[in-house]
Amino acid sequence: MTTAPVRPPLVRSSDRMIAGVCAGLAAHLGWPVRMVRIGMAVAALAGGAGFAFYAWLWIMVPTADEAARRNARRPASPIAPAVSTPPAGSLHEPGSAVDPPFSAGTYPPAYPLRGYGPGSISPGAYAPAAGPAPSAMYDAGTPFQTPAAGAVPGTVGAGTAVPVSGVPGTGAWFRVRSMRYGKEILLGSGLLLVAGILIARLLGAEVPLGTLIPAAAILGGAAIAWMQLDETRRAGLVDKTKADQAGGWARLAAGLALVVAGVLVMVSGSGSWEQTWLALLASVAVLGGVALVLLPWGLKFWRDLETERAGRVRETERAEIAAHLHDSVLQTLALIQRRAASENDVVRLARAQERELRGWLFKDPAKDAGQLSGRIKAAAAEVEDGLGNAVDVVSVGDTAMTDRHEALVQASREAMLNASRHGGGPVSVYLEVSDGGVDVFVKDRGSGFDLRGVPEDRLGVRESIIGRMKRHGGTAEIISSPDGTEVRLKLPAAVAENGEGKP
Amino acid sequence: MSTPALDGTAAGNQRETVRVVIVDDHAIFRSGLKADLDPRVTVVGEAGTVEQAIEVIARTRPGVVLLDVHLPGGLGGGGREVIAGSAALLGTTKFLALSVSDAAEDVVAVIRAGARGYVTKTISGAEITDAVFRVAGGDAVFSPRLAGFVLDAFGTAPADIADDELDRLSARELEVMRLIARGYSYKEVAKELFISIKTVETHVSAVLRKLQLSSRHELTKWAAERRLL
Known part of the structure; x- marks a missing residue:
């Protein structure tokens, strides 16, 4: 490493x-x-x-x-990060497993x-490009050369990039917002864009500023308005308007385009371009001045808001974890204290709680009820809860459930019940799914029994294990010795209709 | 409740003692384990973090280190990092991984770093004692679950002659792994396959070597895919 x-x-x-x-x-x-x-x-x-x-x-x-101070607010509990994958890191580099925290942080x-x-440190070719853009933001008296409009596009550009970059990928919009340094990157690219336009103008290229600036202003305004809403409200709004689907985005974009076009037509129709341009320049200059004055407060306010919001998100997360721990672990611990006298009960409670907590911590989609290994494990858990003996399941491979597998699960469950009841001590279950079929082995370490001298109650077992497997084209063997008993269930893959029921 | 452990020659023959270091970040677990271990096992040191562990191991040079897979400290590598940090001692000091984690990638990572075996924390003191002696004697210790991981990683079809021998298990090794996954002790495996316990141990060591050395890309892919079993 x-x-x-x-x-x-x-x-x-x-x-x-x-x-x-x-x-x-x-x-x-x-x-x-x-x-x-x-x-x-x-x-x-x-x-x-x-x-x-x-x-x-x-x-x-x-x-x-x-x-x-900001770092100090990070959760101190080791559980929280383990439970909730940090959204920033995981979104950044979903692929790489080892180093993302490092590289993302560095x-x-x-x-x-x-x-x-x-650009700004070495007075090279970039200097004029990088120079004017930020200075337009903070120098009050920039008169004419750097168009005062620069002040707004500066901020606007940054804001604009947000929705624009999100349009193609449906869910990308919010991801951009939640990216770790997304805002800085957007601000930088917005400013670079403005600088590029300015250079192009300096070099004499014809840039349709008359169209670009109103468009940018409108988009920027919309973006800023959106930024007022907090994450949850925005999500709610997007959800309600179905804007997170491709159709929704198309509708939204079309509507925006129409509005912009309408405004442009109205403005350009009401007077000559000269006038419009001057008026626009004046108003933008005023706005720029106001923005300049208010910017520090705005930024401060915005930053506080961010901090508070992050705190709130953590708080919610913590509350959720606390609620879950309370309902599960704390209850179990209370029960354990009350039943401390009974070793069996304590072990059973601890095992059940361990299983539950494991399931919650490592939610695994493969454990859905639709998979054979999930069903076998569920059956083992049930037996374990019922009788108090540990039932350990090791599984290799997996397959989707079918009716025949259902029978196998039932037979396995019966075998586990027997092993747990008569064997005493932990029960080992091994499930192997291969191309040839499915094997299940259930082993206990009891004193064993003689199959020929089966007592009365074993007849039912015989029926529900051996008989059931046979009916579904499988086989069941019971091998018993003084060292323990093993039930071997085999279900060949896709047998013919009549089955190949070996005795 | 204690089961007739991985009862074999290893535990029976060894009359001498083994010096061990227990590395686990929970003091309660360390003291519980110490109390559970056989008197022939002398605990010469304990550690709760990666740095402490490397330091204690270098100072005491134990025969066996009982190593938790998840440890605080260091660069976040846990048990793997401890083994990497003690690489110079790998010839004389053996590592036995202990874990509550069923996450295959964790366990396989520690094994590939050089641990000689893996057992779950829920096994009894007698079983751990036996595993310690087995590891000290140079053998590998596989729990049923680790055997399951191995079968999952290498596949359940036996190797062709043409295959790279590191990338597949032989038919016999597969049989041994299957029996261990089914909960058989080494002795029971030997009886079932009509071979000696020594041969079983040889097979298990061979599997361990393959697990550590194989560059089979399915192995890493598999470990990454399967967060746990």
């Missing part, structure tokens, strides 16, 4: 000159602080990219204290930096 190098998380350091951004960045990247600071200063000279980058990190990156924090860093 190779361990990925674990980087310290990106937090603002308390060893600060301004806001601790450079020191934090240096710690995260493992570079000397001085170099990062100089790089930032150089980048600041290159069209203000450094300023923008610094400001952005200042706002987006928590201080060490904040980060510590890489994404660096992501926004990777997308951005080269």
Whole structure:
């Protein structure tokens, strides 16, 4: 096993000159602080990219204290993570089994930096691209060159990407939201998009801004409106409108397209494009200014909300686990205390509880009632509960139940009952399903008995085990010795109609 | 309630003692196990985490380590990690995996890391004692459930001559595994197949070797697919 190098998380350091951004960045990247600071200063000279980058990190990156507080809220109980698979990790990399926590934890924090860093730190070709976009967000007086509209598309772009990327895959919408660093990635790609458009304009390409901006504004507005709703309400809404099905998405998209088209037609019909453009510019500039002022509060509020929501989700999870433990384990423990005198009862209770808890912890779809091994195990559990002797089942292979298998299960159950009742001590059950058929072996370690001198009550057993197997084209053998008894049941695969009932 | 364990020559012949280290994160279980073990088994150390275990094993150099599959600490690898961390001692120190987990992948992972056997935590003290002596003597200890895993992983059809010998079990090995899965002790297996206990032990050791060395991709695929049985 190779361990990925674990980087310290990106937090603002308390060893600060301004806001601790450079020191934090240096710690995260493992570079000397001085170099990062100089790089930032150089980048600041290159069209203000450094300023923008610094400001952005200042706002987006928590201080060490904040980060510590957030981490402290993680559940301390070892049960919780074992019971509930963390949604973030499992959605990220469903395939890889060993390392996901590591890689997921290590890489994404660096992501926004990777997308951005080269552009803003080295004043290269990217600088103008990365520069204007964020600066448009935070520089109040950006007048004309960077279209003030940039302020909104900046945020809008980020928001927009959410529904857009979700449209093709039906369930993908929510997955994007719940991805661990999805928001940062979306924000980055939105900003890059805006930057790309700006570069294209600088290079003289004809970008239909007149159409793009209203469209982006509408989509962005919708996205922001959606973000107001919390996860559960949104899910409810989507569910109600059947928007999670392909048809629902198509309807939604068509409706949106119609509305956008209508607005565009109305706006462009009411006056010349010049006027519309100016009006739009002015209103967007105002909105941008307001957004700029409110942004810190907004962000803070949003972050608090996020933390609280995460806390609530954990709380619900915990409550559910507590409820289950209360109904099962605590009740059993109480019973065990009351019956401490009877060893049999205690063992039986413990075994039953163990089985139940195991089933709950490792819910296994293969254990559905439709499979033979599931039925055999259920029968074993029933016998174990009834008589108090442990019945251990080992199964190899599996098959879907048929009528003949039903008979086999009944015969096995009878054999287990006998072994448990007369054998005493634990009972071993072995089930093997192969192409040739199904074998079941039930072994106990009792004192054995003589088949020829079967007592009266064994006649029923003979009928319900041997007779039943014969009727369904199988065989049953009972081998008994002073060391114990073994019942061997064999059911050949698909026999002809008349059966091949060997004696 | 105790069953006539894996009663065989191993337990009977060994008059000397075996030094063991118990590695389990539950102190209650450790003390219970200590009380259950035969007086010929001397517990020379205990550990509750991966780091402690590696340290205690390196210091005491026991003959056998009773190793829980799930352990806190380390990189999260549990028992597997302890064996990997004690790799230098594998020649003299034998590992016997103990587990409440029925998860095949856990058990198979520990076996493939180098453990010489696997037993469930619910077996009696006499059985564990017997298993300890067996492992100390260089043999492999298979519980019915581990035998079931093996049959599931390698398939129940015997090997052709042409097959890579590591990837399949021979007809005899299959028979032995089947009987163990059915709850037979080594002695009973020997009686049933008309072979000596020593031969049974040889077969089981061969299966263990295959389980540890086979690169058969079905084996890993199978372990990943089947979270438990």
